[in-house]
Amino acid sequence: MKNTRNALIIFLLIIICLITAACSGKQPIEQDTAAGNQLLSSSWDQVLAEAKGQTVNWYMWGGSDAINEFVDRKYGRVLKEQYGINLHRVPISDTAEAVNKVLNEKQAGKNQGGSVDLIWINGENFATLKQASALFGPFAAKLPNAKYVDYDNPAVVKDFGLNTEGYESVWGSAQFQFVYDANRIQPSELPHTYMELKQWVEKHPGRFTYNAPPDFTGIRFVKQLFYEVSGGYQNWSQPFDQQRFDSEASKVWDYLNELKPSLWRKGETYPKTTAELMTLFNNNEVDFAFTQDIGGITTDIGKGKLPKTAKPYVFDTGTIGDYHYVAIPYDASHKAAAMVVANLILDPKLQFEKADPASGWGDGIGIDPTQLDGEYKTLYTELTANSGATAVPADVLLKHKLPDLQAAYTLALEEGWKNHVLFQK
Missing domain, CATH: 3.40.190.10 (Periplasmic binding protein-like II)
Structure with a gap:
C-alpha cells in the first residue's frame, strides 16, 4: 500500500488535540465508548444483526484500478447480498488524509458519528492513530476468521515495531x-x-x-x-x-x-x-x-x-x-459493519483470489497457510503451484523475510x- 505521510502535520494535530483536552478540564476521549464496549462483548450474530443496513465508509488508497475493481466487485457484492451492508469505498491518494480527518474529529471533541468507518493502514499512520487513542478496539481477535491468522508471528502482531494489540486486523502481505x-x-x-x-x-x-x-x-x-x-x-x-x-x-x-x-x-x-x-x-x-x-x-x-x-x-x-491491515476509528459511525468487512477480507477463498495475479493485484495473503485444511489447503496448494517462474516460491520468501x-x-x-x-x- 502507499504510505506517504505529512508527519509534521499529523504530529501537530496530536499536540493540539491533547492541549485542547487539557485546557478544557476534560480527559481525552476514551477509545471505547459504552456502545463500542457493548459491541465488543456481543456475540457475532449480534454484530451481524447490528451491521445489517449500515454503509461502511472505507477510506483506502485509490491509485490502482485493479485493486479498486477487486474491492468493489468481490467484497461489495458479497457484503450487499449476504449481509445487507453497503460498501462505500472512499479513494484517497495518501492514507494520511484519513488519519488527519480522524484526528480533526478527535480534536473537535467528537466521539460518535465519525465520517471514517474503516481505513486501509499500516506503519506510521497506524502508530499515529494508536498513540492518539483514536482507534476502536481491540477488535481483531473478535472476528471469526481470526482463527486463520498466526498471532504468534511477530511480523503480524508488530506493525513497524509497534504492537498492534488487536487495534488493526491483517488484510494482506508484501x-x-x-x-x-x-x-x-x-x-x-x-x-x-x-x-x-x-x-x-x-x-x-x-x-x-x-x-x-x-x-x-x-x-x-x-x-x-x-x-x-x-x-x-x-x-x-x-x-x-x-x-x-x-x-x-x-x-x-x-x-x-x-x-x-x-x-x-x-x-x-x-x-x-x-x-x-x-x-x-x-x-x-x-x-x-x-x-x-x-x-x-x-x-x-x-x-x-x-x-x-x-x-x-x-x-x-x-x-x-510486512503486513497491511484495516483499522476502525474510535468514533466510526458503523463499527459493526466495519467489523464484518474486516472479517470478510480474511475469508480464505477471497484471500486466495486476491493473491492470484489474474485478479490484477497478486497481493500476498494475510492468513497462515498452516491453519488451513480440507478445501482451503487444496486451493492454497493450487495457488502456489500456478505462480510459476514469475514469482519467488512462497517458502523462499518466508525463509528470507525480514x-x-x-x-x-x-x-x-x-x-x-x-x-x-x-x-x-
Whole structure:
C-alpha cells in the first residue's frame, strides 16, 4: 500500500488535540465508548444483526484500478447480498488524509458519528492513530476468521515495531523483491548482498538506480542496506537511540554516496516511484526494478510494464516483508459493519483470489497457510503451484523475510537520506 505521510502535520494535530483536552478540564476521549464496549462483548450474530443496513465508509488508497475493481466487485457484492451492508469505498491518494480527518474529529471533541468507518493502514499512520487513542478496539481477535491468522508471528502482531494489540486486523502481505531480465543477466551474475550489488553497479555504470525515499519501496531499499551494514535487524528492536543510529547510519550514507557516480544519470536524479523505475527497466535504461507483489509479476508482464523474460528474486541476506491491515476509528459511525468487512477480507477463498495475479493485484495473503485444511489447503496448494517462474516460491520468501524497521528509525533514515545523500554533492 502507499504510505506517504505529512508527519509534521499529523504530529501537530496530536499536540493540539491533547492541549485542547487539557485546557478544557476534560480527559481525552476514551477509545471505547459504552456502545463500542457493548459491541465488543456481543456475540457475532449480534454484530451481524447490528451491521445489517449500515454503509461502511472505507477510506483506502485509490491509485490502482485493479485493486479498486477487486474491492468493489468481490467484497461489495458479497457484503450487499449476504449481509445487507453497503460498501462505500472512499479513494484517497495518501492514507494520511484519513488519519488527519480522524484526528480533526478527535480534536473537535467528537466521539460518535465519525465520517471514517474503516481505513486501509499500516506503519506510521497506524502508530499515529494508536498513540492518539483514536482507534476502536481491540477488535481483531473478535472476528471469526481470526482463527486463520498466526498471532504468534511477530511480523503480524508488530506493525513497524509497534504492537498492534488487536487495534488493526491483517488484510494482506508484501515483500520487497528485485526484478531482473533473464535476457540481460544470467542468474549466476546476480548480486545477492548489498556488498555484491555495489560491485555489480561499479562494473556496470549507469545501469542501476533506486526510488528516492520516502517512496515506500525506495526507503525499504535503504532500510535493508541499513540492516546489512549494522549487523542485522535484531539490533534495532529497542526504542530509538539517536547516537547509535547516527553511528551506524553513517555507513549507509557512505555506501550510497560511493555508489552515486555509477548510478543511472550519476545519481543526479532518482525515479520517484516503483512505476517510474519499472518504466526505466522496461525501456532497457537500467537492469533492475523492484516489486512488492508476493503473487509475482505476471500482471505487470501482461500489461506490458515488464518484459516477458523478467524474473523476481531476493537477496541471500533477506528482504523486508510486512503486513497491511484495516483499522476502525474510535468514533466510526458503523463499527459493526466495519467489523464484518474486516472479517470478510480474511475469508480464505477471497484471500486466495486476491493473491492470484489474474485478479490484477497478486497481493500476498494475510492468513497462515498452516491453519488451513480440507478445501482451503487444496486451493492454497493450487495457488502456489500456478505462480510459476514469475514469482519467488512462497517458502523462499518466508525463509528470507525480514521484519520492518520501527517508525522512528524509518523517519530518521528518510530525513538522513535527504540530508546526507540527495543534497550531498
